[in-house]
Amino acid sequence: MSHALDATAGEIEAATVRDNRDNYLTDEWTVWSWLATTDHKRIALLYFASITFFFFLGGAAAALMRFNLLTPTGAIVSPETYNRLFTLHGVVMVWFFLVPAVPVTIGNFVTPLMIGARDLAFPKVNLLSWYLFITGGAITLWALFMGGLDTGWTLYTPLSSAYAKGYVVPVAVGIFISGFSSIATGLNFIVTIHRLRAPGMTWYRMPVFLWSLYSTSVIYVLATPVLAMTLLLLAFETVFRVGVFDPALGGDPILFQHLFWFYSHPAVYIMILPGLGVVSEIIPVFARKRLFGYKFVVWCSVMIAVISFFVWGHHMFVAGTSIYSAIVFSLLSFMVAVPSAIKVFNWIGTLHKGFIHFDAPMIYALGFVGLFTMGGLTGLFLATLAADVPLHDTYFVVAHFHYIMVGGMVSAFFGGLHYWWPKITGRMYPEMWGRVAAAMIFFGFNLTFFPQFILGYLGMPRRYHSYPPEFQVLNVLSSAGSTILAVAYLMPLFYFAWSLLAGARAPANPWGATGLEWQTPSPPPVQNFTSTPVVTEDPYSYPSPEAIQMEQAETGEARPNG
Amino acid sequence: MADIHSTFQYSTPAHRSGSSLDGMWLFLATEVLFFGALFLAWTVSRHYHAAGFAEAARHTEISLGTINTVLLVTSSLAYAAGLAFIEQGDTRRLLQCLSLTGLLGIAFVCLKLLEWHDDFYEHLFPGSGFALHGPDPGGAQIFFSFYFVGTGLHILHMLAGLGLLAWVILRAWRGAFSSRSHLAVEAVGLYWSFVDVVWLVLYPLIYVVGRPG
Amino acid sequence: MAELERLPPAQHETRDVTWRFFVIGTVGMLVTLALLAGLSALLYPASLTDRTLLGRLPPSPSPALQSSPRADMDRFRREEMQRLDSAGWVDRAHGLVHIPIAEAMRKVAQEGIADWPGPAAPSPVDPSQAGQIQEGAPRTAPSPQ
Amino acid sequence: MSFSLPAASSNAPEVDALLAALLLMSCAVLALVFGLMFFYVVRYRAGSRIDRGALAERTFRFEISWTAATLAIFFGLFLWGADLYVRLFEPPADALKVYVVGKQWMWKVEHPGGQREIDTLHVPADQPIELVMTSEDVIHDFSVPAFRLKRDVVPGRYETLWFRADRPGTYHLYCDQFCGTDHAHMVGEVVVLSGPDYRKWLSVTPGSETLAAQGQALFIHFGCSGCHGGNGAGSYGGPGGSPPGSTGQAPAPSYSTVRAPPLVGLYGSPVPLSDGSVVIADDRYIRDSILDPGAQIVASYQNVMPSFAGQISEEDLVKLIAYIKSLGAQRADAGQTGG
Numbered sequence A: 001m002s003h004a005l006d007a008t009a010g011e012i013e014a015a016t017v018r019d020n021r022d023n024y025l026t027d028e029w030t031v032w033s034w035l036a037t038t039d040h041k042r043i044a045l046l047y048f049a050s051i052t053f054f055f056f057l058g059g060a061a062a063a064l065m066r067f068n069l070l071t072p073t074g075a076i077v078s079p080e081t082y083n084r085l086f087t088l089h090g091v092v093m094v095w096f097f098l099v100p101a102v103p104v105t106i107g108n109f110v111t112p113l114m115i116g117a118r119d120l121a122f123p124k125v126n127l128l129s130w131y132l133f134i135t136g137g138a139i140t141l142w143a144l145f146m147g148g149l150d151t152g153w154t155l156y157t158p159l160s161s162a163y164a165k166g167y168v169v170p171v172a173v174g175i176f177i178s179g180f181s182s183i184a185t186g187l188n189f190i191v192t193i194h195r196l197r198a199p200g201m202t203w204y205r206m207p208v209f210l211w212s213l214y215s216t217s218v219i220y221v222l223a224t225p226v227l228a229m230t231l232l233l234l235a236f237e238t239v240f241r242v243g244v245f246d247p248a249l250g251g252d253p254i255l256f257q258h259l260f261w262f263y264s265h266p267a268v269y270i271m272i273l274p275g276l277g278v279v280s281e282i283i284p285v286f287a288r289k290r291l292f293g294y295k296f297v298v299w300c301s302v303m304i305a306v307i308s309f310f311v312w313g314h315h316m317f318v319a320g321t322s323i324y325s326a327i328v329f330s331l332l333s334f335m336v337a338v339p340s341a342i343k344v345f346n347w348i349g350t351l352h353k354g355f356i357h358f359d360a361p362m363i364y365a366l367g368f369v370g371l372f373t374m375g376g377l378t379g380l381f382l383a384t385l386a387a388d389v390p391l392h393d394t395y396f397v398v399a400h401f402h403y404i405m406v407g408g409m410v411s412a413f414f415g416g417l418h419y420w421w422p423k424i425t426g427r428m429y430p431e432m433w434g435r436v437a438a439a440m441i442f443f444g445f446n447l448t449f450f451p452q453f454i455l456g457y458l459g460m461p462r463r464y465h466s467y468p469p470e471f472q473v474l475n476v477l478s479s480a481g482s483t484i485l486a487v488a489y490l491m492p493l494f495y496f497a498w499s500l501l502a503g504a505r506a507p508a509n510p511w512g513a514t515g516l517e518w519q520t521p522s523p524p525p526v527q528n529f530t531s532t533p534v535v536t537e538d539p540y541s542y543p544s545p546e547a548i549q550m551e552q553a554e555t556g557e558a559r560p561n562g
Numbered sequence B: 001m002a003d004i005h006s007t008f009q010y011s012t013p014a015h016r017s018g019s020s021l022d023g024m025w026l027f028l029a030t031e032v033l034f035f036g037a038l039f040l041a042w043t044v045s046r047h048y049h050a051a052g053f054a055e056a057a058r059h060t061e062i063s064l065g066t067i068n069t070v071l072l073v074t075s076s077l078a079y080a081a082g083l084a085f086i087e088q089g090d091t092r093r094l095l096q097c098l099s100l101t102g103l104l105g106i107a108f109v110c111l112k113l114l115e116w117h118d119d120f121y122e123h124l125f126p127g128s129g130f131a132l133h134g135p136d137p138g139g140a141q142i143f144f145s146f147y148f149v150g151t152g153l154h155i156l157h158m159l160a161g162l163g164l165l166a167w168v169i170l171r172a173w174r175g176a177f178s179s180r181s182h183l184a185v186e187a188v189g190l191y192w193s194f195v196d197v198v199w200l201v202l203y204p205l206i207y208v209v210g211r212p213g
Numbered sequence C: 001m002a003e004l005e006r007l008p009p010a011q012h013e014t015r016d017v018t019w020r021f022f023v024i025g026t027v028g029m030l031v032t033l034a035l036l037a038g039l040s041a042l043l044y045p046a047s048l049t050d051r052t053l054l055g056r057l058p059p060s061p062s063p064a065l066q067s068s069p070r071a072d073m074d075r076f077r078r079e080e081m082q083r084l085d086s087a088g089w090v091d092r093a094h095g096l097v098h099i100p101i102a103e104a105m106r107k108v109a110q111e112g113i114a115d116w117p118g119p120a121a122p123s124p125v126d127p128s129q130a131g132q133i134q135e136g137a138p139r140t141a142p143s144p145q
Numbered sequence D: 001m002s003f004s005l006p007a008a009s010s011n012a013p014e015v016d017a018l019l020a021a022l023l024l025m026s027c028a029v030l031a032l033v034f035g036l037m038f039f040y041v042v043r044y045r046a047g048s049r050i051d052r053g054a055l056a057e058r059t060f061r062f063e064i065s066w067t068a069a070t071l072a073i074f075f076g077l078f079l080w081g082a083d084l085y086v087r088l089f090e091p092p093a094d095a096l097k098v099y100v101v102g103k104q105w106m107w108k109v110e111h112p113g114g115q116r117e118i119d120t121l122h123v124p125a126d127q128p129i130e131l132v133m134t135s136e137d138v139i140h141d142f143s144v145p146a147f148r149l150k151r152d153v154v155p156g157r158y159e160t161l162w163f164r165a166d167r168p169g170t171y172h173l174y175c176d177q178f179c180g181t182d183h184a185h186m187v188g189e190v191v192v193l194s195g196p197d198y199r200k201w202l203s204v205t206p207g208s209e210t211l212a213a214q215g216q217a218l219f220i221h222f223g224c225s226g227c228h229g230g231n232g233a234g235s236y237g238g239p240g241g242s243p244p245g246s247t248g249q250a251p252a253p254s255y256s257t258v259r260a261p262p263l264v265g266l267y268g269s270p271v272p273l274s275d276g277s278v279v280i281a282d283d284r285y286i287r288d289s290i291l292d293p294g295a296q297i298v299a300s301y302q303n304v305m306p307s308f309a310g311q312i313s314e315e316d317l318v319k320l321i322a323y324i325k326s327l328g329a330q331r332a333d334a335g336q337t338g339g
């Protein structure tokens, strides 16, 4: 987008900086300095707090659901409450946790540092994005707690427009507003990556995480507006009793499904692409080896973002669309799976002949590769037309997307959190506790969701408050797993808080990683770099295995310190 | 001038203005998708309710619609002229052009409100008291729900445009712009012409398609 | 906090992707989509002739049923109780007003009602009404559950 | 607690074979991914001293080979899945039609013989059954895991689902598309009976007169006979109307003030429309003609038939259609009867 322009902007004032012993945290500490900050690092922390709140809120709803499913008659909550619980769980987890998750926290913090810039392209738009997120969240929470919604996160009409007993319009307004927060974030990242890279950092010298963030932002910008319009039409139909989607008044409910899934499938790739980027950052560092097939990995992220716009029909194989369109969407769904497959093979290629360290980020990354592959493969079951017919709307689908979103994405989010924690807070987290939590999450997760694959094959439908007795044992296993998972997720809260007070001071480069963000102190100063760095070599330029082996022979220590 | 911490990441003014215009172009891309979804739903519903839409289209006031189209196109013309003047540094001519754009914009909004008033008077707003009972009343109601959603959104964008225009006029009045530095004029110009283009798509969808049938 | 030094202006990389890349990418993508759609039509011609919807179906006459009987009943009971326990005008013109039921009961107990008939003989029961139970139509098949 | 699901329909074994193939491929891939990962993680752990020389610089060969392998396997799975899917949703012509109406939180089933059931469906084994389904309120989903089949039931249109049950027994019926408070209670049973048992069930179940017979009563009650003739033979109307070509054995058209097309043998035959196109008169077309006659007008007729939308309930519609379908054999040019 580089078209020469004469000087049409005001003068660029040289910024003055206070005593550079201060970092962005200790620079100033007033409520106003946080609520009106334009510093991408502080906005990342504001977002981190909001995301964590919504994650535990959604998780609490999930825990309640799992308790209710302990018995076939669903004795803990009434059907009305259970329907509102899984709708709250779906809406909060998708729109207020996972869609924003990595880009707004790690992405906001790390992007300027990785490209050697002082901030994002539009700092004020970044702050506006957070306020839109908070406003949307508040409205949705108010609606969900005042009466909630019993339509599922998919909001299908005519149930949502004519028959729903809940707060359809307020929830639609809340999600509508949070949609613009995503658009603002996506817009900011795209312009930043085009315009603010440090001298020497061409596109192929950029870290893979920024490529995946760029692809995610493209989907943010192009898919979210369609969701906004769909919700607007749904609200108009609900308020004025008009039949755009309601068949009783001449509308077409399948049109709503097309518009909803046109956004919602790209949205699931919004949720996974940042995770693919984080894992591609972590594995080379802890294998001390250049990323295998850099060009393939980065172009796979772009291809996933592009093809993701053409596969939405695979959610409607039995909804009454034509057989021909089902066949085309099935073929395209297989095509979108190929780039993911290439990425998995490249990660394993990176491990080959590396010097592998088992720090917490690496455990999460390896866990991600395993669980993402399982989740993806079950996606292939669902993309195969005749296999989706028995499996649609059963717990097989629930297991598929939890394997990819919880097993995959949440592990990647936690991995990224542990990896960049020293840079964000200037403190090291307790390594032992980090590994224990990772292992517990891995075990609790599998116990929760693997039984659901079998339930799905046996035909247990989704969104059922009660079920036939023969499914009880598998449900009890799943509920047991969810309690372990709930506890495991609480552990990082404690040891991260502990590390803020009593954690060891983090050096600038605790992991010996390449990348500009590790060439500035931890935590970084307000302007990120005392002088703008110049990039001269490829992103993951680790010494060759022979060099490390020779150095290992001398010092006996596999990782150069600092 | 803007708080230093929101511009210190740029190396030159051209760098900053280039980025800002990139940002505006991207924002317009999201608007294209936003309105695109509406036009898609509109067209699909028209396919199912050709009779109802045609009958409803006959009840729209094409005269007002056409005048409005002329008003809006000339307003974009005036804006473009203003931009050309400021590139030569002529702030006075810029102010004249921008005020003309503003007047035409306000005229557009008033005419639209007048048209809405007529529509409400004729009970064309969908819902219980809907007046049309032709061959496919359901279809006519869907037409008018798209009509009011489409024109409603357009009016909101027009009001936002007029607000931005007032801000640009104010800064021009204070002499903030020169031939070298007039980023705001250019950015708001992009937004204004986009709102014009949206109307150029809405106009045939409402007034023309299906009317002669 | 001492202000130390003024920051040198930032520098940035100018090499960027050009429009050409986006145009070629989009065209390539659309061509691939067309090829895949064509391939599917070639492989499964039978799927093209399946009965797609013939025109638009008119709305089916269906009354909007109660979707949550429990909630409706709760709301109904709440409104009734609220009316019962509150005071307010029944008919302002004729000075009729309704008062909380407890108060009304107490008032009637104290003052009694003016022209209430004495303990006269109970009115005769109409024999034809008593003892008839409408015979409901039997359901055809017992529903297992 | 059973881990196996009965395969009770003709297509179920092949669907199971497809799922097994997918499972096998997935296990192979997982073995490859987890295996390699553990092997490399242990073999190349930081402390190990094994030789790591000769790192492959050109990664192109690897990339192309595993991409091609992935594409080939994916394409194979796609072909098998699509081929079976087309067979799953193309009902055979001679299937026994059963009408299913879903409404908030129950299934109403109506057999051609007039038997009506709620939340249960009795079907004969080894015979193709075609369910013609619609909904009275929201979207439901008729799902029978034992047949490996489901189809969404959308209000305002007919959706069809066919199966051939080949193992007598009782199988779960679920509603799989969320439809409100008691979505979890909208369950039932599909009872597959052998031939003789089914006939016994038919006789013992008090099916009031057949669907068609009830339809005929409604045909007169709603005034259709006024224009289409007592027995649907059509009428040649007043001045200018020419008697339609009588098809020999068809009953003589009656005189009436409005010219309306004969309905005898209409079902399944091609109908020329006023806009020049030709449509097959199937369930959907007849339902259309009754509720919204203006949408598709029969060639050489005026659009005078009133719309009966809002006056005829879903069940009465089903009966009227059954009656119209029972009117006489196919017309002279039978044409492809398209299900």
Ligand code: HEA
Pocket: A154, A268, A269, A271, A272, A314, A315, A333, A334, A336, A337, A338, A340, A341, A342, A344, A345, A372, A373, A374, A375, A376, A377, A379, A380, A382, A383, A384, A388, A391, A392, A393, A397, A400, A401, A404, A405, A409, D025, D029, D033, D069, D070, D073, D074
């Ligand atoms: C992060 C979220 C995420 C991701 C990444 C995916 C990824 C994929 N999903 Fe999933 N999906 C969801 C979230 C996600 N999905 C959700 C939330 C739903 C349900 C929504 C609702 O109904 O509420 C859903 C539902 C869903 C359906 C609809 C099911 C139904 O309702 O009937 C389908 C059908 O095609 C599908 C397919 C796929 C495919 C093919 C992929 C592919 O992208 C996966 C690609 C990955 C791999 C394939 C693994 C790696 C491959 C290898 C290791 C090599 C393999 C090599 C050989 C086979 C040789 N998904």
Ligand code: HEA
Pocket: A055, A056, A057, A058, A059, A060, A062, A063, A065, A066, A086, A087, A089, A090, A091, A093, A094, A098, A151, A152, A153, A154, A398, A402, A405, A406, A410, A448, A462, A463, A464, A465, A482, A485, A486, A487, A489, A490
């Ligand atoms: C997008 C991300 C995401 C995440 C992270 C999760 C996380 C979890 N999900 Fe869910 N899930 C969805 C997205 C997600 N889910 C979606 C989109 C649906 C479909 C909704 C629909 O059908 O409409 C769904 C549906 C869904 C169902 C199906 C409900 C049904 O169909 O009837 C189930 C059932 O087990 C489930 C379980 C879980 C569990 C056990 C977790 C666990 O990972 C959660 C772990 C638990 C915690 C993190 C809680 C920890 C804290 C506490 C327990 C109390 C402490 C509280 C405070 C400190 C305030 N989810």
Ligand code: CUA
Pocket: D102, D104, D105, D139, D140, D141, D175, D176, D177, D178, D179, D180, D182, D183, D184, D186
């Ligand atoms: Cu009917 Cu769920």
Ligand SMILES: [Cu+2]
Pocket: A264, A265, A268, A311, A312, A314, A315
């Ligand atoms: Cu999808």
